[in-house]
Amino acid sequence: MHMFAAFYFVIVLTIEKEWSISYDQLIRLWIFGALFIGLGAIPFGWLSDRWSRSGTMTIMFIGMGLASILCGFSTSIPFLFIYLSLLGLFCSIYHPVGIPWVINSANK
Numbered sequence: 001m002h003m004f005a006a007f008y009f010v011i012v013l014t015i016e017k018e019w020s021i022s023y024d025q026l027i028r029l030w031i032f033g034a035l036f037i038g039l040g041a042i043p044f045g046w047l048s049d050r051w052s053r054s055g056t057m058t059i060m061f062i063g064m065g066l067a068s069i070l071c072g073f074s075t076s077i078p079f080l081f082i083y084l085s086l087l088g089l090f091c092s093i094y095h096p097v098g099i100p101w102v103i104n105s106a107n108k
Helices: 002-019 023-028 031-039 041-050 053-073 077-091 094-107
Strands: none
Touching: 002 023, 002 031, 002 053, 002 077, 031 041, 031 077, 041 053, 041 094, 053 077, 053 094
């Protein structure tokens, strides 16, 4: 999760040159993705408690993978914004689900 979120700040350096868009404009595209990392934690934590931690983590890995692929194939600012927001939403699963899952597994 942390690598996926941090990669964008490095990749932006190349996108800036390729798309002729300023660095600050590209960084602003990550605002909702970063916001969703925090906001999504509560509902995904609730979901994992009532459904399945391993199932929720599976959703995280598949969702982050697909969102990252979509980010890579995006050719316009609106699509990159949407896909980065999706990436942030799927990244939000990690902390409220992954950490308790590991702790529960360690206690067995």
